Amino acid sequence: MKNIILVAPPVAGKGTLSKILEEKQNYIVISIGDILRAKAKEDKEFATLMKSCKLIDDEIIFQVLEEKLKNLGDKKYILDGFPRTVEQAKMYNNLLKGLNKELGVVIYLDIEYEKLLQRVLARRICPNCKQVYSTREKSLMPKETNKCDKCNSILYQREDDTEEKFNIRYNEYINKTEPLINYYKNLNLLKVIKANDPYKTYEEVLNIIN
Ligand code: AMP
Secondary structure, eight states, X not given: OOOEEEEOOTTSSHHHHHHHHHHHHOOEEEEHHHHHHHHHHHOHHHHHHHHTOSOOOHHHHHHHHHHHHHTOTTOOEEEESOOOSHHHHHHHHHHHHHHTOOOOXXXXXXXXXXXXXXXXXXXXXXXXXXXXXXXXXXXXXXSSTTBOTTTOOBOBOOTTOSHHHHXXXXXXXXXXXXXXXXXXXXXXXXXXXXXXXXXXXXXXXXXXXX
């Protein structure tokens, strides 16, 4: 099995796919967004910065990431939401060399804007175990309305899951993250999957990593 970098627009299903790989294949999920949201709860100034929905400084991102990777040992991991720029990808290559780790495979989840917008408004998340649900996609609906199937916590909607904030995040993605697709394609590391049903996507990922 290989380490995985997931590249995709916001709400394409990176979090859901990561959760499935964590449960079924014992991957460690590193979601920089989750780590930053936890930091924002304790630091008001940082919380204001996060509310802008713009990318956070590389210095902070790499501090967080390096600490995580150093504590992983040989465990296989998924990067959900990192790298977000070609610059970060290049810096990550150097970090990997220093830590003697392999990059693995880059999976691009391909999905169109209209589907993303529908998804973002329906997305609900468990604050405790981070399981992702949807109020409209059948395979992702909770058994009991608004409650996590796994730990019974009341689900919440992310503050940035509104149409206005989604559009800012999507534009950030188009301007800064989409160039990563060509970057990794040219390095022959990119695998493209159509992001439809998360369980079908998972099956396709399995074929790639095994
Ligand atoms: P996500 O949960 O991946 O959608 O990330 C939520 C927010 O965290 C983003 O809108 C950014 O502000 C920030 N963020 C997450 N990952 C990164 C990254 N690799 N580089 C810069 N900012 C990030």
